[in-house]
Amino acid sequence: MHAQAEGVAAVYFDGRSSRLHQVLLTVRDGVAYLEGDAQRACALGQLRVSERSRHGARKVTFPDGAYLEVRDGAGFARLLQETGHRDSWVVRAQQSWRAVLLAAGATVLVLALGYAYLLPAAAGWMAEAMPVSLERRLGAGVLEAFDGRVFLPSALPAPRQAQLRAAFARLLPPDAEALPGGAQSGNAPDWRLVFRRSRIGPNAFALPSGEIVLTDEMVALLQDDQAVMGVLAHELGHLHRRHMTRRIIQGAAVGAGTALLFGDASTLLSTLPALALDMKYSRDAEREADDYAIAMLRRNGIALDHLARVFERLRQQDKAGGELPYLSSHPASAERIARIRAAGR
Amino acid sequence: MEMYAYQNEQARPAQPQRVKFHATGGEYFRIWIVNLLLTIVTLGIYSAWAKVRRNQYFYANTELAGASFEYHGNPRAILKGRIVAALMAGAYGLAGHYSPKGGVVVALVLAGLSPWLILRSLQFRLYNTSYRGIRFIFAGQTRDAYTVYLWRPIMNGFTLMLATPFVYQRMKAWQHGESRFGTARFSFDATVGSFYNLYAAFMLVLVGCTGLLGVLIFSGPVAASVAANTAMAGQAKMGFMLLGVYALLFALYPFFTSFLQKLVWNHTRLEQHQFSSDMRLGRLAFITLTNYLAIICTLGLFLPFAKVRAMRYQLESMSLQPQGSLDDFVAASGAPVGAFGEGMADVLDFDFSL
Numbered sequence: 001m002h003a004q005a006e007g008v009a010a011v012y013f014d015g016r017s018s019r020l021h022q023v024l025l026t027v028r029d030g031v032a033y034l035e036g037d038a039q040r041a042c043a044l045g046q047l048r049v050s051e052r053s054r055h056g057a058r059k060v061t062f063p064d065g066a067y068l069e070v071r072d073g074a075g076f077a078r079l080l081q082e083t084g085h086r087d088s089w090v091v092r093a094q095q096s097w098r099a100v101l102l103a104a105g106a107t108v109l110v111l112a113l114g115y116a117y118l119l120p121a122a123a124g125w126m127a128e129a130m131p132v133s134l135e136r137r138l139g140a141g142v143l144e145a146f147d148g149r150v151f152l153p154s155a156l157p158a159p160r161q162a163q164l165r166a167a168f169a170r171l172l173p174p175d176a177e178a179l180p181g182g183a184q185s186g187n188a189p190d191w192r193l194v195f196r197r198s199r200i201g202p203n204a205f206a207l208p209s210g211e212i213v214l215t216d217e218m219v220a221l222l223q224d225d226q227a228v229m230g231v232l233a234h235e236l237g238h239l240h241r242r243h244m245t246r247r248i249i250q251g252a253a254v255g256a257g258t259a260l261l262f263g264d265a266s267t268l269l270s271t272l273p274a275l276a277l278d279m280k281y282s283r284d285a286e287r288e289a290d291d292y293a294i295a296m297l298r299r300n301g302i303a304l305d306h307l308a309r310v311f312e313r314l315r316q317q318d319k320a321g322g323e324l325p326y327l328s329s330h331p332a333s334a335e336r337i338a339r340i341r342a343a344g345r
Numbered sequence: 346m347e348m349y350a351y352q353n354e355q356a357r358p359a360q361p362q363r364v365k366f367h368a369t370g371g372e373y374f375r376i377w378i379v380n381l382l383l384t385i386v387t388l389g390i391y392s393a394w395a396k397v398r399r400n401q402y403f404y405a406n407t408e409l410a411g412a413s414f415e416y417h418g419n420p421r422a423i424l425k426g427r428i429v430a431a432l433m434a435g436a437y438g439l440a441g442h443y444s445p446k447g448g449v450v451v452a453l454v455l456a457g458l459s460p461w462l463i464l465r466s467l468q469f470r471l472y473n474t475s476y477r478g479i480r481f482i483f484a485g486q487t488r489d490a491y492t493v494y495l496w497r498p499i500m501n502g503f504t505l506m507l508a509t510p511f512v513y514q515r516m517k518a519w520q521h522g523e524s525r526f527g528t529a530r531f532s533f534d535a536t537v538g539s540f541y542n543l544y545a546a547f548m549l550v551l552v553g554c555t556g557l558l559g560v561l562i563f564s565g566p567v568a569a570s571v572a573a574n575t576a577m578a579g580q581a582k583m584g585f586m587l588l589g590v591y592a593l594l595f596a597l598y599p600f601f602t603s604f605l606q607k608l609v610w611n612h613t614r615l616e617q618h619q620f621s622s623d624m625r626l627g628r629l630a631f632i633t634l635t636n637y638l639a640i641i642c643t644l645g646l647f648l649p650f651a652k653v654r655a656m657r658y659q660l661e662s663m664s665l666q667p668q669g670s671l672d673d674f675v676a677a678s679g680a681p682v683g684a685f686g687e688g689m690a691d692v693l694d695f696d697f698s699l
Contacts, residue, residue: 011411011412013412013477013478013479014478015478015479015676016478016675016676017478017479017672017673017674017675017676018476018477018478018479018527018671018672018673018674018675019477019672019673020411020412020477020671020672050401050405050415051398051401051402053368053372053402053405053406054369054372055367055368055369055372055406056367056368056402056405056406056413057405057408057413059405059413059415065478066478067415067478069412069413090379090383090398093379094372094375094376094379095375096375097375099379100374100375100378100379103378103379103381103382104378104382106382107378107381107382107385110382110385110386111385114385138439138440138447141446141447145446248438248439252435252438256389257385260381260384260385260389260392261381261645261648
């Protein structure tokens, strides 16, 4: 047993009053002794020592909540070393620049891998695990909410609507093996085609309820029923790959991640990277839906030129409208047309 | 034994005690990085421990009148609160995406719960903070929490938000008036008029800057360069204007909150001991601006340094003017406080830093 002669100056608070007691801390034979304004002895095993930091006071807490505050960092470190106290590995890592550099590298690596591979895979798996019936029920009110605000009743004659609906119903879904990435189930999801006149121009989208909304403006813009089939196949692709649910999961994870990274500075600052990062997933989903449409048109012997025409028309429309280039939720039309042409060869 | 001669605080003339902040950017950077990695690889579970480590670091490095603060939050309790909160936030997110009606219902339920959650969070936060071995306590009642955080803000809507400074003054009066250090009471005496003055000053700055921005964009050099492409001009101008106003709010917000904080602390006492803050606009502007620039230039790596820098200025602007000894406060007896509200506040991102 090593006898400890030198003491360390400290202040002591008894936990009942705010009175500051000046004391001297010494350790002899596994017992800590206080002398000065307060006298106390306590076995080392019952004391809790706060974590080390470079300039902050260390605290030694007694079982009853009373504690010592030690400002003499060097003296206290010597005392701790002599009593065999060891910092936790997290504290040792925090105090070492080498460990911190390693941690920084590992963080960047994990974030990049997670963003590029892990999160899309996990979101896909979770979306597949979610029963379709639950998704449908949850999405039940969405179309009604849009009606009246964004949509007006369709002006297309009922026979024309029925004609397009029947034409799409006749198409076979793509072979499972024809889809890149191999979708789990080859079965096409149930769908219901609804027509609307819109205030947002030519558009089509799939809702989690299984409804595919096609606007009159889109039919008018394309002037080609086979191209309309291409658009519908693309939307069916969104339904088939459960893109809505996947995007929600991915969006939540990206939001949580950026809040974790940048939330310290400001919540405002953290939403911008989240939006930008989420756009990649949006573009990926569009590409997957394009692939689905390509495979579906092929299986039914429809020339891919019809699908390419959709994006050409949309591009012309965009130019006329004069939109600014921005961080886009959709891949550039030129890229999509090139992909379709490449698939056609 | 002259090396630890008894310092009797009653014997010394009461000098203002300035807060000292010993944290450094480099050290917090290391804590931040290790916390970040562990949080990510444990899929967020470690975040509760990370929060405790971070708070313990900042509290232990904040010194007032020869003693530092201590944070006692229990990471397991915080984790439980966060899990429940994350599930509720997830339910809200899902409901909002799938069915707008469901989203509205969940939002209303959360709004109805929020005063209670805020109260629980305040209780947790204060109970887990101690100074000189005495814990702080929040003694506010649930009834008053609903008045402060729900009824008054709703009524404020009917006044076209003109009563905002009044609502805010009442909120701070309640928060500070119901805070205790052991058995000692805090009090708050800032007038409603002083809050109206501060809000009015910032509204004037905001309106002035927005006007200037409008003139620049719609008739200045920016307009000339965009006007070349007439098809784009209208949309582009509106876009620039929106971006400009967004950036303006972003730039002015920290000043607004800092000056609110200054006003609030200059009118807060602990029994007879008066707090004060001597924060200055120029210094604050310099720190805020250089922090933003450095964060952008380092792609976020400067974040922990920026946080410590901003905290240091805010904390070290504060001082306590003791009237007599600080040795006579007595601990209160009471049951420990659960962390549910705290976890909820973390996830839903309430901000009580003021």
